[in-house]
Amino acid sequence: MKGLPLILLKTIIIAILISIAVNCIYYAILTRSAEHDYGHAVSLIMESTFFVGIIIAVMSLPMLFLYYPNYWNSTISRLLLYFEGSILFIIAVFFVATNPLTKTSYLLTGTVFFFTNCIFYYRLTRKKQASAIRTRE
Numbered sequence: 001m002k003g004l005p006l007i008l009l010k011t012i013i014i015a016i017l018i019s020i021a022v023n024c025i026y027y028a029i030l031t032r033s034a035e036h037d038y039g040h041a042v043s044l045i046m047e048s049t050f051f052v053g054i055i056i057a058v059m060s061l062p063m064l065f066l067y068y069p070n071y072w073n074s075t076i077s078r079l080l081l082y083f084e085g086s087i088l089f090i091i092a093v094f095f096v097a098t099n100p101l102t103k104t105s106y107l108l109t110g111t112v113f114f115f116t117n118c119i120f121y122y123r124l125t126r127k128k129q130a131s132a133i134r135t136r137e
Contacts, residue, residue: 007120008063011113011120026105048105059084060085065081082117
């Protein structure tokens with residue numbers, strides 16, 4: 001899998017951007033009054049979401065072990081290595097004692113990262129299935 005670092009980089013960038021948007025929307029829905037300073041809140045949301053996204057990205061680095069054919073050919077190890085970063089982060093959020101707003105923000109970021117990872121995994125495995133079908137003919 002020569003394209004895994006590029007896929008990981010695309011996942012990180014897209015997931016962080018979508019997470020920032022989702023967290024900003026969540027904050028806007030949560031505080032509907034005009035008394036709040038959205039400019040300052042958005043910069044704080046962007047900063048915290050970026051750092052949480054980097055933490056999830058570091059936790060997702062084991063997916064690069066899928067370069068080895070033995071790991072890639074085993075479906076269980078492929079799924080574990082590919083998705084373990086975002087799943088472990090989501091699980092860890094439940095055990096960290098933070099306030100509910102921060103916990104929700106972390107869960108939103110982890111969920112967006114997971115679903116972005118799912119999209120790229122689907123595209124990656126679909127290409128492999130299509131090339132396997134073509135070589136059999």
